[in-house]
Amino acid sequence: MASQSTPRLAILDPFTAWRTNMSRLPKCLVVSAFALWVASVGAQTTYPSRPIRLIVPAPAGGPSDTAARALTKGMSAGLGQEVFVENRPGGNAGIGAGAVLTAAPDGYTLLFALAANAGLPHLSKASPYRSLTEFSPIAAIGGNTQCLVVPPSVPAKTLQEFAGYAKASTKPLMRGSNNVAEDMVATEVTRALGFTLDRVSYKGAPQMLPDLLEGRIQAAVLPVGASLPHVQAGRLVMLGCSMAERIPALATVPTLAESGVAAAPLITAHFVLGPPRVPAEIIDRLAAAVREAAQTAEFKQVMDRLLIVGSARSPAQTQELIQQAEAQYMRFARETGASID
Incomplete structure (x- = not known):
């Protein structure tokens, strides 16, 4: 009579068991799961x-x-x-x-x-x-608090004066921009005060500033940290900022709401x-x-x-x-x- 062998239990280490289970999943899911497992262990x-x-x-x-x-x-x-x-x-x-x-x-x-x-x-x-x-x-x-600034060659000290100047200009005024936060603030201003600006794209504030300071573009919305040194030196004029209330360092600069722009301050x-x-x-x-x-x-x-x-x-x-x-x-x-x- 033939002897019957006792069934042997397969004992798998955790990684082998994990790999066996993963073999039943689509390959893309296995790769993603393995990457996350390695990252987690690391x-x-x-x-x-x-x-x-x-x-x-x-x-x-x-x-x-x-x-x-x-x-x-x-x-x-x-x-x-x-x-x-x-x-x-x-x-x-x-x-x-x-x-x-x-x-x-x-x-x-x-x-x-x-x-x-x-x-x-x-x-x-x-x-x-x-x-x-x-x-x-x-x-x-x-x-960054975003502020609309102009060079001294633009005859405006307030947003209302700038709007009047833009409306009376025989050619469109140009506005520098390098991101959509600046575009949002500028659009809210022009829409509220009823004028337009032609957008000129730049990679960033450092690339934009030479054209703005020389008056080759007539306006920009810039982070206050980028524009304030030039405002303090008299090379730019700050007309208004997108903030809920005035801050001590900009005590003389109105908020957009104070200038007739009812849009909520930019988050x-x-x-x-x-x-x-x-x-x-x-x-x-x-x-x-x-x-x-x-x-x-x-x-x-x-x-x-x-x-x-x-x-x-x-x-x-x-x-x-x-x-x-x-x-x-x-x-x-x-x-x-x-x-x-």
């Missing part, structure tokens, strides 16, 4: 183990770039690894954002998004993303974001580093000089602020039909 043990790049979708030298560099200095100290800025201007801040959207979700490529990045999908079909909510929210710090912020699907452990590590960096005296001094206000926000608060900013741009696009395409 986050628990070694992150960060190499330098981290923070992509700024604006040129070097502007207020957003200055704020980002101040932030990375504090983050580098807190993380024990260098965090460095890489400038990717152009495409109304979309080029830099697109580079981060497709980066690996490992925490080594981040985006220092502008308020304009929240509006881009709603004003341009060329946007590489449909919403900033596609990115992984890490933190938010204060944003502004700089958002620190990662690519989609960054593991929670990495998000928490980075959020803590931003929070600590934003509390340093050196960072606060830079923000004070740029007139940027607002403390660092948590990932959840950042996501909520993104949604609020996008809702503002959606309303603007729906009500005005504005587009930059």
Whole structure:
């Protein structure tokens, strides 16, 4: 009589069992799941183990770039690894954002998004993303107050005077712009006061300023940090700013509402974001580093000089602020039909 062998139980190590189960899924899902598993394991043990790049979708030298560099200095100290800025201007801040959207979700490529990045999908079909909510929210710090400025060659000291000058001009006046936040403020002004400006596109404020200072373009909406030194030196005239109320450093400059522009103040912020699907452990590590960096005296001094206000926000608060900013741009696009395409 033949002996019967006792069935042997197959004992698989966890990775082999995981791989066996994954073999039953479509290949694309397996690759994504494996990438997330590797990133998560790495986050628990070694992150960060190499330098981290923070992509700024604006040129070097502007207020957003200055704020980002101040932030990375504090983050580098807190993380024990260098965090460095890489400038990717152009495409109304979309080029830099697109580079981060497709980066690996490992925490080594981040985006220092502008308020304009929240509006881009709603004003341009060329946007590489449909919403900033596609990115992984890490933190938010204060944003740029946007102000309409003109060179002294323009005979206007108020928005009302500028509107009258534009209406009487025999040829269209030109306005410099490098992102949709500036376009939104300018459109609200021209729509409320009943005049038009021809838009001239630039990569950033540093590229725009020479033409503005020399009067080759007649107006621009610029972050207060970029325009204030020239206003103080008498090379530009500040006509109005998109803010809820006057601030001490701009005590003589009216808000847009005081000048007859009833639109709500522009929601502004700089958002620190990662690519989609960054593991929670990495998000928490980075959020803590931003929070600590934003509390340093050196960072606060830079923000004070740029007139940027607002403390660092948590990932959840950042996501909520993104949604609020996008809702503002959606309303603007729906009500005005504005587009930059």
